[in-house]
Amino acid sequence: xxxxxxxxxxxxxxxxxxxxxxxxxxxxxxxxxxxxxxxxxxxxxxxxxxxxxxxxxxxxxxxxxxxxxxxxxxxxxxxxxxxxxxxxxxxxxxxxxxxxxxxxxxxxxxxxxxxxxxxxxxxxxxxxxxxxxxxxxxxxxxxxxxxxxxxxxxxxxxxxxxxxxxxxxxxxxxxxxxxxxxxxxxxxxxxxxxx
Amino acid sequence: xxxxxxxxxxxxxxxxxxxxxxxxxxxxxxxxxxxxxxxxxxxxxxxxxxxxxxxxxxxxxxxxxxxxxxxxxxxxxxxxxxxxxxxxxxxxxxxxxxxxxxxxxxxxxxxxxxxxxxxxxxxxxxxxxxxxxxxxxxxxxxxxxxxxxxxxxxxxxxxxxxxxxxxxxxxxxxxxxxxxxxxxxxxxxxxxxxx
Amino acid sequence: xxxxxxxxxxxxxxxxxxxxxxxxxxxxxxxxxxxxxxxxxxxxxxxxxxxxxxxxxxxxxxxxxxxxxxxxxxxxxxxxxxxxxxxxxxxxxxxxxxxxxxxxxxxxxxxxxxxxxxxxxxxxxxxxxxxxxxxxxxxxxxxxxxxxxxxxxxxxxxxxxxxxxxxxxxxxxxxxxxxxxxxxxxxxxxxxxxx
Amino acid sequence: xxxxxxxxxxxxxxxxxxxxxxxxxxxxxxxxxxxxxxxxxxxxxxxxxxxxxxxxxxxxxxxxxxxxxxxxxxxxxxxxxxxxxxxxxxxxxxxxxxxxxxxxxxxxxxxxxxxxxxxxxxxxxxxxxxxxxxxxxxxxxxxxxxxxxxxxxxxxxxxxxxxxxxxxxxxxxxxxxxxxxxxxxxxxxxxxxxx
DNA sequence: AATGAATGAGCTTTCATTCAT
DNA sequence: CATGAATGAAAGCTCATTCAT
Numbered sequence: 001x002x003x004x005x006x007x008x009x010x011x012x013x014x015x016x017x018x019x020x021x022x023x024x025x026x027x028x029x030x031x032x033x034x035x036x037x038x039x040x041x042x043x044x045x046x047x048x049x050x051x052x053x054x055x056x057x058x059x060x061x062x063x064x065x066x067x068x069x070x071x072x073x074x075x076x077x078x079x080x081x082x083x084x085x086x087x088x089x090x091x092x093x094x095x096x097x098x099x100x101x102x103x104x105x106x107x108x109x110x111x112x113x114x115x116x117x118x119x120x121x122x123x124x125x126x127x128x129x130x131x132x133x134x135x136x137x138x139x140x141x142x143x144x145x146x147x148x149x150x151x152x153x154x155x156x157x158x159x160x161x162x163x164x165x166x167x168x169x170x171x172x173x174x175x176x177x178x179x180x181x182x183x184x185x186x187x188x189x190x191x192x193x194x195x
Numbered sequence: 196x197x198x199x200x201x202x203x204x205x206x207x208x209x210x211x212x213x214x215x216x217x218x219x220x221x222x223x224x225x226x227x228x229x230x231x232x233x234x235x236x237x238x239x240x241x242x243x244x245x246x247x248x249x250x251x252x253x254x255x256x257x258x259x260x261x262x263x264x265x266x267x268x269x270x271x272x273x274x275x276x277x278x279x280x281x282x283x284x285x286x287x288x289x290x291x292x293x294x295x296x297x298x299x300x301x302x303x304x305x306x307x308x309x310x311x312x313x314x315x316x317x318x319x320x321x322x323x324x325x326x327x328x329x330x331x332x333x334x335x336x337x338x339x340x341x342x343x344x345x346x347x348x349x350x351x352x353x354x355x356x357x358x359x360x361x362x363x364x365x366x367x368x369x370x371x372x373x374x375x376x377x378x379x380x381x382x383x384x385x386x387x388x389x390x
Numbered sequence: 391x392x393x394x395x396x397x398x399x400x401x402x403x404x405x406x407x408x409x410x411x412x413x414x415x416x417x418x419x420x421x422x423x424x425x426x427x428x429x430x431x432x433x434x435x436x437x438x439x440x441x442x443x444x445x446x447x448x449x450x451x452x453x454x455x456x457x458x459x460x461x462x463x464x465x466x467x468x469x470x471x472x473x474x475x476x477x478x479x480x481x482x483x484x485x486x487x488x489x490x491x492x493x494x495x496x497x498x499x500x501x502x503x504x505x506x507x508x509x510x511x512x513x514x515x516x517x518x519x520x521x522x523x524x525x526x527x528x529x530x531x532x533x534x535x536x537x538x539x540x541x542x543x544x545x546x547x548x549x550x551x552x553x554x555x556x557x558x559x560x561x562x563x564x565x566x567x568x569x570x571x572x573x574x575x576x577x578x579x580x581x582x583x584x585x
Numbered sequence: 586x587x588x589x590x591x592x593x594x595x596x597x598x599x600x601x602x603x604x605x606x607x608x609x610x611x612x613x614x615x616x617x618x619x620x621x622x623x624x625x626x627x628x629x630x631x632x633x634x635x636x637x638x639x640x641x642x643x644x645x646x647x648x649x650x651x652x653x654x655x656x657x658x659x660x661x662x663x664x665x666x667x668x669x670x671x672x673x674x675x676x677x678x679x680x681x682x683x684x685x686x687x688x689x690x691x692x693x694x695x696x697x698x699x700x701x702x703x704x705x706x707x708x709x710x711x712x713x714x715x716x717x718x719x720x721x722x723x724x725x726x727x728x729x730x731x732x733x734x735x736x737x738x739x740x741x742x743x744x745x746x747x748x749x750x751x752x753x754x755x756x757x758x759x760x761x762x763x764x765x766x767x768x769x770x771x772x773x774x775x776x777x778x779x780x
Numbered sequence: 781a782a783t784g785a786a787t788g789a790g791c792t793t794t795c796a797t798t799c800a801t
Numbered sequence: 802c803a804t805g806a807a808t809g810a811a812a813g814c815t816c817a818t819t820c821a822t
Contacts, residue, residue: 006807022305024219028792038808040794049792108303110217151370154380157360158387165352175346185349192353192387201782222816224784233783235819244817396803412695414609417795419805428804430798439796498693500607541760544770547750548777555742565736575739582743582777591786613813623787625815634813 007045009035011056019101023053023109050111057106060099065132067092072133078141079190085134086163086186093167100167123152134159138193148195158192202240204230206251214296218248218304245306252301255294260327262287267328273336274385280329281358281381288362295362329354333388343390353387397435399425401446409491413443413499440501447496450489455522457482462523468531469580475524476553476576483557490557524549528583538585548582592630594620596641604686608638608694635696642691645684650717652677657718663726664775670719671748671771678752685752708737719744723778733780743777 013035017026028049032039046052068088074081093100106112123135138155141147147155166185169175177185208230212221223244227234241247263283269276288295301307333350336342342350361380364370372380403425407416418439422429436442458478464471483490496502528545531537537545556575559565567575598620602611613634617624631637653673659666678685691697708720723740726732732740751770754760762770 025305027790029790032809039792039810040808041806043793044806104303108299110220148379148383150379150383151376153364153370154361157364158357158383161356161360162353162387165356166349169348169352175348177346181346181349184343184345185353188343188345188349188353188387192357192383223818224816227784234785234817235783236781238818239781415695418797419795422805429796429806430804431802433797434802494693498689500610538769538773540769540773541762541766543754543760544751544766544773547754548747548770548773551746551750552743552777555746556739559738559742565738571736574733574735578733578735578743578777582747582773582775612811614811617788624789624813625787626785628814629785 006035006037006041009037010042010045010052011059013037014052014056015060015098015102018053018105019098022105023111053106053111056102057112060102064089064092064099069133074133078137078144078146079194081133081137082141082159082190082193083183083186085137086159086189087182089160089163090167090170090182090186093163094170097171100164100171104164104168141194146195147193150193155193159189162189201230201232201236204232205237205240205247206254208232209247209251210255210293210297213248213300214293218300218306248301248306251297252307255297259284259287259294264328269328273332273339273341274389276328276332277336277354277385277388278378278381280332281354281384282377284355284358285362285365285377285381288359289365292366295359295366299359299363336389341390342388345388350388354384357384396425396427396431399427400432400435400442401449403427404442404446405450405488405492408443408495409488413495413501443496443501446492447502450492454479454482454489459523464523468527468534468536469584471523471527472531472549472580472583473573473576475527476549476579477572479550479553480557480560480572480576483554484560487561490554490561494554494558531584536585537583540583545583549579552579591620591622591626594622595627595630595637596644598622599637599641600645600683600687603638603690604683607690608696638691638696641687642697645687649674649677649684654718659718663722663729663731664779666718666722667726667744667775667778668768668771670722671744671774672767674745674748675752675755675767675771678748679755682756685749685756689749689753726779731780732778735778740778744774747774 010031014026014031017031017034028042029039032042035041042049042052046055068085071088072081072085076084093103123132123139134156135152138147138152138159142149162185166177166182170177170182175181205226209221209226212226212229223237224234227237230236237244237247241250263280266283267276267280271279288298329351330347333342333347337344357380361372361377365372365377370376400421404416404421407421407424418432419429422432425431432439432442436445458475461478462471462475466474483493524546525542528537528542528549532539552575556567556572560567560572565571595616599611599616602616602619613624613627617627620626627634627637631640653670656673657666657670661669678688708717708724719741720737723732723737723744727734747770751762751767755762755767760766
């Protein structure tokens with residue numbers, strides 16, 4: 001039963017294989033087969049395998065941000081908003097484990113190294129903060145004295161990396177965390193970033 | 196003239212190249228050249244390239260643990276020991292950036308995905324905890340009520356991942372962290388794991 | 391609205407691209423685009439890319455011959471007619487550099503290798519001599535003792551190849567030959583074929 | 586029965602296939618098979634297929650020149666030396682038809698276009714004339730008034746292209762030219778270049 | 781024990797050709 | 802008639818692994 005949109009079939013197939021096997025065990029031939037598509041079709045939509053990978057990243061990051069933003073209400077205490085934000089990211093990734101694994105692979109590969117820190121740089125230059133509220137929130141928290149006076153990069157590390165690790169455990173399913181445990185975890189990271 | 200040397204030359208060369216180029220730009224021919232060794236020699240000591248990589252990981256992990264253990268004195272408050280431990284790991288990795296980069300690459304590649312969670316499993320089964328005092332320390336802290344009553348895995352996440360991120364920033368040199376900033380950072384992670 | 395147009399658009403586009411890029415950088419997709427035509431259209435008029443190329447050759451050769459014939463008056467001395475003929479061919483190719491480059495490519499490729507010697511064979515079998523007066527002229531010259539008594543093939547070699555080389559230089563513009571220099575050149579080839 | 590020198594097997598196989606099929610119907614896999622060699626072996630000796638082709642050309646050109654030079658005695662009249670030179674080139678190519686076909690392909694392909702005129706440029710700048718006596722000979726002839734006062738390029742065209750065409754006919758075997766006919770042919774080209 | 785020339789499976793990418801619309 | 806998305810065979814090239822020396 002052929003899908004209407006072959007481009008999206010390629011993206012889906014690529015994510016699945018890369019998530020399972022890593023970038024370098026994801027030959028284009030396999031991606032094509034998994035997508036029920038000829039190899040040439042990949043190259044109709046993407047200039048190269050590299051471009052495919054970068055576009056998947058860009059596409060999926062945009063999606064997370066959209067999701068997180070939908071859920072986010074810039075009201076309430078800094079802590080309440082912080083917890084909410086962590087929850088959103090966590091929920092999205094747990095519900096889209098392919099995205100989680102793909103991000104993990106991408107950000108720790110030659111492909112993603114350049115992107116790794118660029119969001120924060122952009123934020124410092126006053127750009128795009130509206131699409132990713134965590135940076136904004138932390139900055140606001142620093143100004144009002146709620147958040148530690150520490151390099152933004154480090155505050156993000158104390159939050160984002162921890163979320164990622166929690167997602168990993170939840171996906172691999174060994175812990176079976178309930179909502180309360182997750183809440184407790186984010187509460188713990190909050191203690192590390194707050195004064 | 197001990198033969199062991201050539202084996203170690205291969206390990207050293209492999210780490211250097213993988214750190215610089217990543218796993219997939221590290222052909223055995225280049226490793227051999229860098230090690231001043233014939234390509235066949237690699238296969239005398241390692242069954243395959245995969246085995247080489249896994250052995251390097253095992254070897255270097257053992258080394259970090261040995262280093263950390265040497266430095267570690269099981270006295271003083273839990274917090275003091277916690278801070279000391281974080282410092283040890285941080286110092287080792289900052290002074291051995293090749294190891295850091297190798298670990299980072301390994302753990303986020305198909306090679307290491309299986310290993311990523313296994314240490315803690317081992318600990319739970321009563322194994323190897325003696326070589327890696329963090330697990331022991333956290334357990335002890337939980338028993339004496341200083342450390343949060345949370346899955347061990349999560350406590351490790353709140354500590355180890357943060358150390359790694361700090362190392363990355365220090366190595367890449369963007370932040371130029373002084374001792375006080377590093378101390379403040381570990382203090383922050385302590386707040387997240389302690390009651 | 392004659393349909394012939396699309397066919398001719400394809401021919402024109404193919405010549406332009408082949409002249410600029412060579413046979414092997416002339417994908418059908420590019421030819422189609424240049425011709426403002428769908429890729430499938432090429433295959434309505436030509437059974438394959440090979441057939442397209444062979445037909446272009448046949449078509450353009452016929453055109454040169456027609457042009458040369460139009461210009462040719464079977465009067466005057468053998469030499470005068472020889473010079474006139476050389477001029478005609480030279481002029482046509484210099485004014486239609488696409489044809490020159492296409493012929494050059496074609497005749498020195500696997501496509502054209504079989505055709506390279508066939509015209510003269512045809513002439514010997516009494517065919518097509520009327521469309522290409524050079525063979526006729528040389529034969530007539532031999533009969534009246536003005537032209538060397540040499541294999542026709544060789545006489546053609548002494549003339550045609552030299553014209554082609556002169557055209558190449560003129561098109562590439564390195565020499566900037568004036569009419570007199572061209573005349574002198576053909577005069578030189580005349581000396582080689584005449585008694 | 587494996588040959589000692591795999592590099593030369595590759596060169597030989599490449600020449601045979603390219604001569605028969607052209608550059609673009611000479612896949613490296615076929616070259617390897619014909620040479621009784623793995624595909625990787627080609628790349629041990631040549632950085633790329635392009636480099637292989639350029640090196641073959643350089644190697645074989647050097648060989649022709651060496652052969653011609655061995656035979657050449659810079660004594661006697663300009664004409665005698667001219668005839669001798671033409672003979673040498675003709676003999677070499679007829680006895681090494683693979684070289685002839687390879688040169689023909691190379692010089693009329695994107696590979697060789699750059700080299701096509703460079704010898705003459707080099708000569709004008711006073712270089713390498715000693716390895717290819719034709720240019721020297723023609724220049725000397727012009728100075729002593731025996732050779733036409735015409736662009737060197739054109740004089741070469743009147744000689745070399747004609748030799749090439751003669752070789753083509755001889756190799757394809759339709760004419761079965763005897764020594765006398767060949768002599769007569771070169772005599773004819775002499776008439777075109779001499780005053 | 782040590783070497784590195786040799787191998788060929790497997791990679792990414794191109795492009796002539798087809799066929800549903 | 803005309804289209805161009807889709808195809809997959811085949812290209813150039815890499816590199817883990819073997820083995821004669």
